[in-house]
Amino acid sequence: MTILASILVAAFAGGALSTLAAAGTLALHASSISRLVSFAVGALLGAVFLELLPHALETGSAGRVMMTMLVGLLAFFLLEKLVLWRHAHGHEHHHADEEESEHDHAMHTDGGRSGLMILIGNAVHNFCDGVVIAASFLANPGLGVATTLAIVAHAVPQQVGDFAVLIHSGFTRVRAFAYNVTAGFATVLGALAGYYALADMQQMLSTALAIAAASLLYVAVADLIPSLHRRAEPMETAKQMLAILLGVAVIGFVHQLLEG
Numbered sequence: 001m002t003i004l005a006s007i008l009v010a011a012f013a014g015g016a017l018s019t020l021a022a023a024g025t026l027a028l029h030a031s032s033i034s035r036l037v038s039f040a041v042g043a044l045l046g047a048v049f050l051e052l053l054p055h056a057l058e059t060g061s062a063g064r065v066m067m068t069m070l071v072g073l074l075a076f077f078l079l080e081k082l083v084l085w086r087h088a089h090g091h092e093h094h095h096a097d098e099e100e101s102e103h104d105h106a107m108h109t110d111g112g113r114s115g116l117m118i119l120i121g122n123a124v125h126n127f128c129d130g131v132v133i134a135a136s137f138l139a140n141p142g143l144g145v146a147t148t149l150a151i152v153a154h155a156v157p158q159q160v161g162d163f164a165v166l167i168h169s170g171f172t173r174v175r176a177f178a179y180n181v182t183a184g185f186a187t188v189l190g191a192l193a194g195y196y197a198l199a200d201m202q203q204m205l206s207t208a209l210a211i212a213a214a215s216l217l218y219v220a221v222a223d224l225i226p227s228l229h230r231r232a233e234p235m236e237t238a239k240q241m242l243a244i245l246l247g248v249a250v251i252g253f254v255h256q257l258l259e260g
Helices: 003-024 030-059 062-096 103-139 141-168 173-184 186-198 202-228 234-259
Strands: none
Touching (some): 003 103, 003 141, 003 186, 030 062, 030 141, 030 234, 062 202, 103 141, 103 173, 103 202, 141 173, 141 202, 141 234, 173 186, 186 202
């Protein structure tokens, strides 16, 4: 299988197939979803510190890689702030006009706006995941497989949450599922963009891998770990830690299997 074919298969798995997998987990108990999130944290951290960063440091200077990661983390912080600000701005504008509308119409309008923000954010995130997958496979096929596993691991619980928000926003289950699958194909577009942008620019791979590491690290630390802090009981914390370690172990096992 060629590198491009591998990238496209991995991107499809990371986008559309993760949405299908998420649909199958919607009936799971909340505690099971928490295990999925914990596992995703471990997989993401494993991909960053066992795969992406070591490969980036092999192909580029440590100073440049670390500076790129720092800039990347700050850029993802600002990007998320922009999305949150846009959502909050629309929410406030809606309430300013609420007295002139029927209550049920107002709820539908606000819900639709929330659902639209979720879909836009999901598509952008998936596109970035596709670029990450392409950069990883171009650096090393084993790295590409491990990175794809980490992306799928965090995409499934994310898709479950997005699906729930869309339903709450007034979407039917069929429509919400169809839109989520469509947004998932942005991963394939990102993979194609990443491949054609980086295939002939090997000197840029270390920078691309550092940005990819920053992306996955930000998702783990800023988006997923805070949700785990909602349950602080010692037993729940122990279960979360075991699931996180399992996620790290899976990435480590894949690394040994493919490169050992």
